[in-house]
Structures are given as structure tokens and as C-alpha cells.
Amino acid sequence: MRWYDLREVDMGFMDAAEKTSVMEGMVRAPRAQVWAAISDPTTWASWFPGVRSASYLGEPPYGVGSRRIADMGSARYEETMLVWNEPSEWVYRIDRSTLPIANAQVESTLLEDAGDGTKVRWVLATDRRLLLKVSAPFLRRGLDRMWASALDNLGAYLARR
Numbered sequence: 801m802r803w804y805d806l807r808e809v810d811m812g813f814m815d816a817a818e819k820t821s822v823m824e825g826m827v828r829a830p831r832a833q834v835w836a837a838i839s840d841p842t843t844w845a846s847w848f849p850g851v852r853s854a855s856y857l858g859e860p861p862y863g864v865g866s867r868r869i870a871d872m873g874s875a876r877y878e879e880t881m882l883v884w885n886e887p888s889e890w891v892y893r894i895d896r897s898t899l900p901i902a903n904a905q906v907e908s909t910l911l912e913d914a915g916d917g918t919k920v921r922w923v924l925a926t927d928r929r930l931l932l933k934v935s936a937p938f939l940r941r942g943l944d945r946m947w948a949s950a951l952d953n954l955g956a957y958l959a960r961r
Contacts, residue, residue, distance in 0.1 A: 802898060806893075806902055806903060819928055830918065834887075835890075839862075839884070842854065849949050862881070865881060866881045894907075907922065908925070909921070
């Protein structure tokens with residue numbers, strides 16, 4: 801398996817990235833439940849499209865500096881947690897991937913109480929490699945579909961628990 805290393809960046813990258821995509825939506829569940837599912841990678845295969853498995857490396861407790869590995873589609877990702885503000889903000893950096901997707905990438909999830917549910921805001925900040933630049937005309941539509949599906953699935957997953 802070939803790995804592609806991404807540049808090590810911090811939270812300042814969110815403002816400096818070449819491309820930033822922002823998606824928002826609602827989950828009809830309390831914020832604490834949404835946080836528990838999002839921060840627990842073992843649940844992701846149950847609700848996030850394409851995730852086959854995910855787990856933290858090492859022993860709990862998990863938080864800033866924790867490392868995670870995720871298998872999504874045909875790719876594997878290794879990530880480092882940059883922010884862990886339970887139950888409202890969770891941010892990670894991708895350190896390396898088996899797909900040459902980006903030179904640097906940070907993903908942020910913000911949770912906010914909203915009526916009878918939780919507003920979820922996902923921000924994807926990236927300095928893209930050729931693969932993402934070539935797919936850019938199709939990427940946003942795919943991200944929008946994936947995001948809507950993830951939130952619908954997450955709501956259904958939490959309703960069953």
C-alpha cells in the first residue's frame with residue numbers, strides 16, 4: 801500500500817487553505833448524542849457514507865493529539881485531532897492517505913443547539929493535489945450529497961439508539 805504524506809498544518813490553515821467548503825444541516829437529536837456519535841469513530845460505518853471502519857490509535861482518553869485511522873471507500877487515512885471541545889467542536893488534520901488527494905487538509909465539525917435538534921457545520925479546508933483539482937467540477941455536488949446522506953443517516957442511527 802502506497803502512502804502520500806500531507807503537510808503538517810495547524811488551525812491557522814482553516815483561514816489559509818487554497819479551497820474551503822462549508823456544509824450545514826440539522827440532526828434531530830440532542831447535541832450530546834450527536835457529539836458522542838461524531839467523536840466515536842467506531843460508529844461512523846453505521847452512518848457516514850463510504851466509511852468501512854475507523855478507530856483511534858492508542859488508549860483512551862482521546863482528545864487533542866489523538867490519532868485516528870479511517871478506511872473510506874478504497875482509501876485509508878491517518879489523522880490527528882487538533883481540537884476537542886466536547887460537545888461542540890471537533891477538528892482533525894489528515895496526516896497521510898493512500899490517495900493523492902491533497903497537500904494539506906483539515907476538517908472541522910461544529911455543533912450548536914438549534915430548536916429540537918443540533919445544527920451541524922462541517923468545514924473542509926484543503927490545498928488540493930491534481931486529483932482533486934481535476935475532479936473539482938463534480939466534487940461540490942458529490943460533497944453535498946454525501947453530507948446530506950450522512951446527516952440523514954446520523955439522525956436515523958441516533959433514533960435507533
